[in-house]
Amino acid sequence: MIKETIYASLTKYQKTAISIVRVSGPQVKIILKKFLKKRVKAKEINLRNIYDSNGEFIDQGLILFFSKPHSPTGEDVVEFHVHGSISIIKKIELELDKIKHVREAEPGEFTKRSLQNDKIDLLQVEGLDDLLEASTETQRKRAQLAFMGSVSSKLFDWRDELIEISSYLETSIDFSDEELPANTISTFEKKLNKIKKNLLVAIEKAEFSKKIKEGVKVVVSGPPNAGKSSLINCLLDENISIVSAHPGTTRDIVCSTVDMNGVCVNIYDTAGLHKTNNEIEIEGIKRATELLKISDIQIRVVDGNDHNWKEKLSEIPVVSRFTIDLINKSDLKKRKIIKSSNEINISTKTGENLDTFTKTLKEKIDSVVNKGDNPIIFRDRHIKITKKILECLNSIQVKDIEKSPELVAEDIRHSLTLIGKITGSVGVEEVLDNLFKNFCIGK
Numbered sequence: 001m002i003k004e005t006i007y008a009s010l011t012k013y014q015k016t017a018i019s020i021v022r023v024s025g026p027q028v029k030i031i032l033k034k035f036l037k038k039r040v041k042a043k044e045i046n047l048r049n050i051y052d053s054n055g056e057f058i059d060q061g062l063i064l065f066f067s068k069p070h071s072p073t074g075e076d077v078v079e080f081h082v083h084g085s086i087s088i089i090k091k092i093e094l095e096l097d098k099i100k101h102v103r104e105a106e107p108g109e110f111t112k113r114s115l116q117n118d119k120i121d122l123l124q125v126e127g128l129d130d131l132l133e134a135s136t137e138t139q140r141k142r143a144q145l146a147f148m149g150s151v152s153s154k155l156f157d158w159r160d161e162l163i164e165i166s167s168y169l170e171t172s173i174d175f176s177d178e179e180l181p182a183n184t185i186s187t188f189e190k191k192l193n194k195i196k197k198n199l200l201v202a203i204e205k206a207e208f209s210k211k212i213k214e215g216v217k218v219v220v221s222g223p224p225n226a227g228k229s230s231l232i233n234c235l236l237d238e239n240i241s242i243v244s245a246h247p248g249t250t251r252d253i254v255c256s257t258v259d260m261n262g263v264c265v266n267i268y269d270t271a272g273l274h275k276t277n278n279e280i281e282i283e284g285i286k287r288a289t290e291l292l293k294i295s296d297i298q299i300r301v302v303d304g305n306d307h308n309w310k311e312k313l314s315e316i317p318v319v320s321r322f323t324i325d326l327i328n329k330s331d332l333k334k335r336k337i338i339k340s341s342n343e344i345n346i347s348t349k350t351g352e353n354l355d356t357f358t359k360t361l362k363e364k365i366d367s368v369v370n371k372g373d374n375p376i377i378f379r380d381r382h383i384k385i386t387k388k389i390l391e392c393l394n395s396i397q398v399k400d401i402e403k404s405p406e407l408v409a410e411d412i413r414h415s416l417t418l419i420g421k422i423t424g425s426v427g428v429e430e431v432l433d434n435l436f437k438n439f440c441i442g443k
């Protein structure tokens with residue numbers, strides 16, 4: 001079966017300064033002959049006139065040609081950089097369609113071919129997917145880390161370490177009838193523990209790193225009328241939440257997403273926590289409490305003008321690892337604050353100390369993000385598989401090495417197969433189908 005050549009316009013039907021039509025596949029050289037009157041040099045910028053099948057001039061443009069396997073897809077690739085006119089693109093596409101075994105690419109099909117031809121691995125494709133989705137600086141950096149292959153190289157280290165400890169098992173199998181050389185088992189155990197520790201750190205980092213993608217969750221909680229909604233409106237400089245002197249105004253969870261210092265942050269306003277018989281408020285408080293459990297940073301707000309503010313503050317459960325306590329309405333009454341405490345006197349009305357609060361919040365956000373810095377793995381799919389590898393390695397009993405090294409070897413082999421599932425060298429068809437659905441045409 002002849003492999004089809006695929007093409008895509010990277011700027012479809014838009015008026016732009018330039019348009020690029022990318023073509024990949026075995027028909028590329030034929031296409032070059034049909035479209036151009038002069039030969040082109042590979043990996044060089046070639047200024048050429050482009051003609052249709054009747055020899056009529058279409059446009060003048062820059063032609064980039066990569067011959068296989070030294071191309072992004074591993075096949076012959078040509079790119080036509082032409083003037084950004086819809087009519088030129090349509091004409092080029094029409095001419096390409098006339099050629100046998102040439103068709104428009106499906107979304108992500110170029111990347112799929114790169115993967116099939118081992119130009120990139122699955123982790124890099126996933127990194128590219130994240131890169132296309134990235135909207136903040138940290139999301140971009142993390143995605144690029146994966147796309148540029150540093151994640152893959154760490155996984156190859158794990159693989160090599162597992163292969164290395166397998167060699168100790170081979171020794172055990174070879175020496176099955178004799179005494180094992182001294183320190184074989186202890187070296188095996190030491191190395192195995194090191195791998196397990198690395199996997200555990202990677203899983204922990206990954207859980208934090210996921211937050212970079214999904215957004216750090218900041219939840220504002222406190223009693224009714226403390227000024228939670230006013231605080232959110234100040235922070236976002238927008239009237240997101242309804243503010244009123246009536247206690248119990250906010251009931252639903254109100255969420256807004258902002259970019260803070262290049263980090264995606266989801267800020268949530270919640271219902272005032274207190275004892276009530278009001279059915280709607282009860283539901284709001286239930287939702288607020290559930291959300292708190294999954295928050296990364298919790299902001300506790302109380303009304304400092306309330307003589308019971310200390311007690312009210314202590315009644316707000318501390319659930320997140322990172323907490324900031326705000327004593328609001330300092331314009332009415334400023335509260336004495338112990339230096340060592342986490343508390344900040346603020347006024348959403350006059351803006352007092354809001355800059356201190358924002359600075360503290362940004363520091364906490366950084367702390368959350370740093371915990372997920374330089375992750376080795378980062379997607380749910382990777383985390384799930386890595387947990388399985390760890391489970392598999394945890395099941396190894398060192399004492400079994402002498403008795404039944406084959407069983408231990410089987411566990412190591414299974415772990416290696418699982419690593420292959422992350423990098424994409426083992427059965428990942430369903431992962432691919434899902435991934436490429438998200439890609440645009442031309443990628």
Ligand SMILES: Nc1nc2c(ncn2[C@@H]2O[C@H](COP(=O)(O)OP(=O)(O)OP(=O)(O)O)[C@@H](O)[C@H]2O)c(=O)[nH]1
Pocket residue numbers: 223224225226227228229230231242243244245246247248249250251270271272328329330331332346347348349350
């Ligand atoms: N004087 C003063 N009033 C404030 C301040 N912050 C908020 N308020 C007022 O306090 C009242 C309650 O404010 P909200 O922001 O609605 O309080 P909340 O915590 O969201 O209240 P619920 O949604 O009912 O739980 C409103 O009348 C605000 O104008 C402040 O710093 N100083």
Ligand SMILES: [Mg+2]
Pocket residue numbers: 228229230241242243249250269270
């Ligand atoms: Mg409110």
